[in-house]
Amino acid sequence: MTYLSQSALDLAALIARVQSPARGGIATFLGQVRDHHGGRAVQRLEYSAYGPMAEEECARIAAEAEARWPVRVALGHRIGRLEIGDAAVVIVAAGAHRDEAFAACRFVIEEVKRRVPVWKKEFYADGSSVWVDPTRSAGETRDEALRP
């Protein structure tokens, strides 16, 4: 299973990977590229990753969700150049019922943001660019200190 993708993420393909006749509840989360951040107009993004670790961490997170709830999880994270509106991350959690599907989907996106080594460079209308630091950005909460 490969979790990082240089090309567009395919929501339908990720759903197909985990759906089954026994799984009546499928929760999905799509994270899309916003056209603004901290009051500045964003033109595009570039995501980079520590690829081998990001793959392992995504696999661990999916396994943890599947151990904690009766679900199957699929996810993908886009890497490289993204335009406004492109899907940067897709999470799919499929279970027999909605409760476990929503809970697992929420868990996976929160853990992806907290643990997967991916970085985002924003490019602005004035030609400048910045590596986004969510621990400093206005309007975003500081992540808890990460412990292994």
Place this chain on the structure above:
Amino acid sequence: MQIASTYMPAPTTQIVNVRVLLFASYADRLGLDSLRVALPALATVGDALDHVRALPGGDQIPPKPLCAVNLAHADLDTRLTEGDELALLPPLAGG
């Protein structure tokens, strides 16, 4: 047998070679994305970090950054062994 004591190994003479990876803003600030560091035996992630922070631009790396050893998150007091891959991770921004 007193002679046995003369055969004690001297661990301080052993060297641990570690590959350090830098990413995103850290790589930009130091102008490189990987380096090799030779450390004394029993060295920790923190010891390797001290070495990197002493390089030009290294003071831009915070005293307690996120770290990973061999593809798993690690603490500053994680012990390093020969051939380990240590990654210094800027604040994560995925999702």
